[in-house]
Amino acid sequence: MTEDRRSRPSPLYSQIDVSGPYATPPVPAPGGLAGEMTRLLREMLAAQDRQNELLEELVNQLSATQRQRANELGQWKQANPHLAKSCRKAAEALSKVQTEYLANLTEEINENYEGLIDGEFLLNEFVDRFGPRLAHLNGLLQVLSQLSSASTPASTPNTP
Numbered sequence: 771m772t773e774d775r776r777s778r779p780s781p782l783y784s785q786i787d788v789s790g791p792y793a794t795p796p797v798p799a800p801g802g803l804a805g806e807m808t809r810l811l812r813e814m815l816a817a818q819d820r821q822n823e824l825l826e827e828l829v830n831q832l833s834a835t836q837r838q839r840a841n842e843l844g845q846w847k848q849a850n851p852h853l854a855k856s857c858r859k860a861a862e863a864l865s866k867v868q869t870e871y872l873a874n875l876t877e878e879i880n881e882n883y884e885g886l887i888d889g890e891f892l893l894n895e896f897v898d899r900f901g902p903r904l905a906h907l908n909g910l911l912q913v914l915s916q917l918s919s920a921s922t923p924a925s926t927p928n929t930p
Contacts, residue, residue: 858918864911
C-alpha cells in the first residue's frame with residue numbers, strides 16, 4: 771500500500787510550465803539603470819550641499835549671537851571692574867558652599883537610599899528639600915562665574 775502512494779501523483783500538486791516566452795526577465799537597457807543611479811546620486815549630492823549651506827548659516831548665526839554676548843559681557847566688565855572682581859570672589863565662596871551642600875546631599879542619599887527607592891513619599895520629600903536649592907544655587911553660581919570670568923571678547927577661542 772505504501773508503494774501505491776509513492777507511485778501515484780498526489781492530486782494536491784500539479785506541474786507548472788515555466789519555460790514559456792518570459793522564462794528570463796527582461797534585461798534593462800545598459801544606460802537606463804546607470805543613468806537612473808547617476809541622477810539619484812546627483813540629487814542626493816545637491817540635497818547634501820543644501821544641508822551643508824543651512825548648517826553653515828546656522829553656525830554663523832549662533833556664533834554671531836555668541837560674539838555679541840561676549841562683547842557685551844566684556845564691555846560690562848570694563849565698565850564695572852570692581853564688581854567683576856567681587857563676582858569672582860563670590861563665585862569662589864559659593865562654589866565652596868555648593869561643594870558642602872553636595873556633600874550633605876550625597877550623605878542623605880547614602881543613608882536613606884532604601885527608603886528613597888521604596889517610598890514615593892520619602893523621594894518626594896527629598897526632591898522638595900534639595901532640588902530647588904540645588905537648582906537655584908547652580909543658577910547663581912553660573913551667573914557669578916560668567917560675570918567674573920577672566921576672558922575678554924578678543925581672547926575668546928571662537929572669535930574668527
